Amino acid sequence: MIKAIFSDIDGTLLNSRHQITPETKSAIQEVKERDIPFVLVSARMPSGILPLQQELEINAPVICYSGALVLGGSDAGGHRETLHSVGIGKSSVGALRSVISAGFPGISLSLYSHDQWIVADRTNPWIIQEQEIIKVDPIERELSSYIEEDHEIHKILCMGNPQEINRLAQTLKSAVPGVSIYKSKDTYLEIMDEMVSKSYAIRELEAALHLSNRELMAIGDNYNDIDMILYAGLGIAMGNAPEEVKRVADQVTSSNDEDGLKAGIERFVLIRP
Numbered sequence: 001m002i003k004a005i006f007s008d009i010d011g012t013l014l015n016s017r018h019q020i021t022p023e024t025k026s027a028i029q030e031v032k033e034r035d036i037p038f039v040l041v042s043a044r045m046p047s048g049i050l051p052l053q054q055e056l057e058i059n060a061p062v063i064c065y066s067g068a069l070v071l072g073g074s075d076a077g078g079h080r081e082t083l084h085s086v087g088i089g090k091s092s093v094g095a096l097r098s099v100i101s102a103g104f105p106g107i108s109l110s111l112y113s114h115d116q117w118i119v120a121d122r123t124n125p126w127i128i129q130e131q132e133i134i135k136v137d138p139i140e141r142e143l144s145s146y147i148e149e150d151h152e153i154h155k156i157l158c159m160g161n162p163q164e165i166n167r168l169a170q171t172l173k174s175a176v177p178g179v180s181i182y183k184s185k186d187t188y189l190e191i192m193d194e195m196v197s198k199s200y201a202i203r204e205l206e207a208a209l210h211l212s213n214r215e216l217m218a219i220g221d222n223y224n225d226i227d228m229i230l231y232a233g234l235g236i237a238m239g240n241a242p243e244e245v246k247r248v249a250d251q252v253t254s255s256n257d258e259d260g261l262k263a264g265i266e267r268f269v270l271i272r273p
Contacts, residue, residue: 001215002036002215002216002217002233002234002268002269003036003037003209003211003215003216004036004037004038004039004209004211004215004216004217005031005036005037005038005039005216005217005218005219005265005269006039006041006063006198006202006216006217006218006219006228006232007038007039007040007041007218007219007220007261008041008042008219008220008221008222008225009040009041009042009044009049009052010042010043010044010133010184010221011220011221011222011238011240011241011256012219012220012221012225012238012256012260012261013040013052013256013261014052014256015256015257016256016257018133020052020055020056021259021262023259023262024259024261024262025055025056026262027261027262027265027266027270028056028058028265029056029057030265030270031265031269031270032057032058034270036269037060037061037209038056038058038060039060039061039062039063039202039205040052040053040060040062040063041062041063041066041067041198041201041202041218041220041228042062042063042064042066043065043066043155043184043190043224044064044065044134045064045065045112045115045116045117045134045136045155046062046064046069046071046080046114046115047115047117047134047136048134048135048136049062049064050062051135059073059074060073061073061083061205061208061209062080063198063201063202063205064154065112065154065155065192065196066155066190066192066196066197066198066201066224067084067086067192067196067197067198067199067200067201067202068085068086068087068154068155068192068193068196068201069082069084069085069086069114069154070082070083070084070085070201070204070205071083072208083204083205083208084201084204085152085154086154086192086193086195086196087113087152087153087154087193088153088154088155088156088178088179088191088192088193089178089193090147090150090153092176092177092178092179092193093111093147093153093156094147095175095176096156096172096176096179096191097109097143097144097147099168099171099172099175099176100158100168103171104158104160104164104167104168104171106160106161106164107158107159107160107164107165107168108124108126108127108158108159108160109143109156109157109158110127110130110138110156110157110158110159111143111146111147111151111153111155111156112153112154112155112156112157113151113152113153113154114152114154116139116151117136117137117138117139118138118139118141118143118146119138119139119140119141120140120141120142120143121140122138122140126159126160126187127159129159130157130159154192155190155191155192156190156191156192157188157189157190157191158188158189158191159187159188159189160187160189161187162186162187165183165186165187165188165189168189169181169183169189172189172191178193178194179191179192179193179194180192180193180194180195180196180197182223182224183223184222184223184224185222190224197227197228198218198220198224198225198227198228199227199228199230199231202216202218202228202231202232203231212233213231213232213233214233215233216231216232216233216234217232217233217234217235217236217264217268217269218231218232218234218235218236219235219236219237219238219253219261219264220236220237220238220241220245221237221238221240221241221245221256222241222242222245223242223244223245225237225241225245226244226245226248229245229248229249229250230248234250234251234268235248235249235250235251236249236250236251236252236253236264236268237249237251237252237253238252238253238254238255238256238260238261239252239253239254239255239256239258239260240255240256240257240260251264251268253267
């Protein structure tokens with residue numbers, strides 16, 4: 001029996017128009033009525049996740065930055081306890097920025113610290129595009145000085161054309177140790193501490209939720225979802241997921257434009273044919 005659901009957001013909860021359909025929301029509401037926690041798991045920052053929680057009318061913990069930051073549910077005053085936090089080492093952040101500055105002028109670089117999104121240029125087209133998707137405003141700062149202020153950097157996001165992103169990924173893997181590097185899409189490279197993963201963050205919540213991984217369902221659509229799909233007792237890949245993700249999943253549902261999350265919930269949690 002599934003006693004908690006861990007769901008990716010982009011490409012899973014949201015359709016290609018970045019919307020939650022009424023049908024999907026209705027299924028999640030039914031899950032809530034059965035006291036089954038529905039936990040959002042994403043590479044997004046808290047401000048990119050919490051409005052979706054409010055839209056769904058749920059109050060569970062959230063996993064941000066692919067596991068680098070875990071926040072508890074909101075209390076009566078709206079406060080959320082930090083349950084888990086892992087930042088990238090300062091030397092690694094500096095090395096990453098040096099590599100990008102020296103050889104990748106077309107790459108847009110963003111730093112994320114707790115609920116702050118730090119950029120060098122708010123007018124950059126990549127920044128504007130991301131701002132429109134997550135509906136969060138960035139803070140414009142000189143990146144070197146921000147790094148020197150010893151903020152805990154949970155994530156670095158690099159955006160650029162696919163060829164440059166591929167070249168950057170290969171360069172960073174050999175030039176900067178101690179970090180986890182993956183593509184969340186052809187034009188996005190996400191960088192966190194090497195200890196960060198969605199499955200590790202889920203483990204951090206198991207005791208609080210009084211559950212084991214065998215009682216969990218995890219659903220996602222991309223490469224950074226593979227570890228939680230493998231870890232959960234029931235791992236589901238979306239129909240829009242790459243074949244590599246589908247191969248490791250226990251089940252494959254329909255796509256995010258066909259209410260695949262709703263179908264998975266109905267079939268495996270609400271137990272409808």
